[in-house]
Amino acid sequence: MFIVYLISLFIPEIPHPIGIFHGDKGAAKTSVTKAIKKVIDPSIVETTNMPKEQIDMIQQLNNNYLIAYDNLSTLQEWQSDLLCRAVTGEGSAKRKLFTDSDDILFSFRRCVILNGINIVATRADLLDRALLFELERITEEMRLEETQLWENFNADLPEILGGMFNIISKAIPIYSTSKLKKLHRLADFTHWGYAIAEAMKQGEGDVFLKDYEENLKEQNVEVINSHPLAKVILEFMKNQNEWEGTIESLLVHLKERATEIGIDTKSKAFPTASNYLSNQLNRLKSNLEAEGIYYTKGGRKCYGIPCRLSKTKPAIEPIPEQVELLRPWEKQCSLSVDDM
Numbered sequence: 001m002f003i004v005y006l007i008s009l010f011i012p013e014i015p016h017p018i019g020i021f022h023g024d025k026g027a028a029k030t031s032v033t034k035a036i037k038k039v040i041d042p043s044i045v046e047t048t049n050m051p052k053e054q055i056d057m058i059q060q061l062n063n064n065y066l067i068a069y070d071n072l073s074t075l076q077e078w079q080s081d082l083l084c085r086a087v088t089g090e091g092s093a094k095r096k097l098f099t100d101s102d103d104i105l106f107s108f109r110r111c112v113i114l115n116g117i118n119i120v121a122t123r124a125d126l127l128d129r130a131l132l133f134e135l136e137r138i139t140e141e142m143r144l145e146e147t148q149l150w151e152n153f154n155a156d157l158p159e160i161l162g163g164m165f166n167i168i169s170k171a172i173p174i175y176s177t178s179k180l181k182k183l184h185r186l187a188d189f190t191h192w193g194y195a196i197a198e199a200m201k202q203g204e205g206d207v208f209l210k211d212y213e214e215n216l217k218e219q220n221v222e223v224i225n226s227h228p229l230a231k232v233i234l235e236f237m238k239n240q241n242e243w244e245g246t247i248e249s250l251l252v253h254l255k256e257r258a259t260e261i262g263i264d265t266k267s268k269a270f271p272t273a274s275n276y277l278s279n280q281l282n283r284l285k286s287n288l289e290a291e292g293i294y295y296t297k298g299g300r301k302c303y304g305i306p307c308r309l310s311k312t313k314p315a316i317e318p319i320p321e322q323v324e325l326l327r328p329w330e331k332q333c334s335l336s337v338d339d340m
Contacts, residue, residue, distance in 0.1 A: 001211045003200070004193045005131055007164050007171075009040045009066065009111050014188035015087045018126070021115040023135035029115040031146075032135065033068045035153060036113060039160060041066035054078055061086050066111040072120040080126045086110045087129045087186075122226040124287050127219040128185050170199035180209075184216060220290045228269050229280050230287060232258045233309065237293050241311045246304030247274040247297070278305065289313075 009016055019036070021029045034046040047070035051057045057079065060067055075083075089109040114120050121127050144152075175195035184190045193212060198205035224230045236257045237243065243250070251274050255265045264270065271277040281288075281295050288295055296314050298306035308314075 001131065001208070001215060002133060004196050004208055006036065006039065007167055007196050008189060008192050009036075010164065010168060011192050013109070014192065015089070015109065015129070015186050016111045017186055017189055018083060018087060018112045018114060018121070018130040019133065020119055020121055020130050021113065021133045021135055022117065022119050024137040025117060026137045027135035028138055029135055030070055031149065033070060033113050033115050037066060037068050038153070039157070039164075040111065050075070050079060054082065057082055061110050061112075064110065066113065068113040068115075070115055072114055072116040073118070075120055075122070075126075077123070080121065080123045083112055083114075084125050084129055086112060119222055119226075122223070124223045124227075124283050127223055128286070130219060131215055132218055132222070167196060167199045171195040174198050174205075178205075184212065217290070220287050223284070223287045224291065227284065227287075228258070228263045228267065229254070229271060229277075230284050232261070232263055233284075233288060233293065234291060235261055237309055237311065242308065243310075244308045245306070247278050247307050248304045250307060250309075251277045274304070278307075281307075 005017065005019060008014075021032055023029060030047060037043065037046045041064060043064070047068045048060065050069050050072060051060065061082075086109070119132060121130055171192070172195075175192055178191070178195060178198070180191055180194060190209070190212065193208050194205040197208035224234065232254050236254060243253075245253075251271065254277070258265045258270065265272075271280055278297070281297075285295050292311055294308075294310050294313055296308050296310075
């Protein structure tokens with residue numbers, strides 16, 4: 001998985017997953033990050049800190065093909081959102097100094113690396129665009145002095161690059177002629193990953209797809225474990241196959257269940273109003289489905305918004321309440337040729 005990810009960073013104009021490296025102190029997270037930067041996008045500044053202002057982060061992303069953020073512990077919401085947009089492609093503008101109407105334009109799609117002791121990404125949309133790599137602490141017997149490490153690395157770098165480029169040259173025709181039955185969120189990376197793995201050895205493409213699937217499952221577990229609302233929903237649905245009611249009543253039930261299992265309902269991560277609950281459920285929908293819980297909602301009624309949690313995948317959407325709600329509107333809006 002790591003080798004495929006590394007080689008894929010040379011493929012231009014596709015969304016690349018964010019490489020998230022985590023592990024105990026002394027696991028060489030920073031060294032691995034620097035090594036990737038040296039291979040893919042050499043620069044005097046090999047790793048950097050996460051900026052506190054959005055415009056500074058936009059400028060960093062604009063000026064690097066690969067940006068590596070080192071030793072992170074948390075991400076703010078705007079940082080997480082901007083990283084998501086950096087993967088898929090982002091444009092931004094700011095006013096040029098000493099002018100009234102001139103803009104400086106930024107446009108970028110970038111490769112991003114994050115590292116820290118813990119998995120710094122917690123939001124579902126960011127993890128959905130990531131690959132997780134857990135590093136183990138290096139034993140005393142295996143440690144090298146930094147001067148020796150980079151001397152060995154620089155001596156091997158030409159062979160590393162040559163091998164990577166040979167694999168890419170073999171992967172290009174495989175990519176052009178292969179067609180996958182299933183593509184994940186980062187569809188281009190999935191297809192290129194298969195081609196790169198297959199170019200390394202016949203049959204490895206299927207192994208890559210299986211490993212990638214496992215990595216995505218690991219991401220989903222991380223989302224569930226780091227999100228108090230997701231934990232409460234799993235507990236709430238543990239002993240029932242279906243629940244149906246309104247968003248407002250669901251919030252009441254989830255608060256009660258959260259209190260029972262010791263989750264603080266006053267924390268910022270837990271919804272305090274029905275509209276926040278609806279927004280968070282929309283964000284968590286695919287993660288809950290991976291755990292076998294399906295969320296659907298209907299149109300607004302005078303007493304609230306109908307919703308349903310079920311362990312059975314819905315046959316059709318929207319749910320019946322929304323269809324019933326639309327019928328009077330459809331009758332009012334339907335026009336015949338004679339009416340016109």
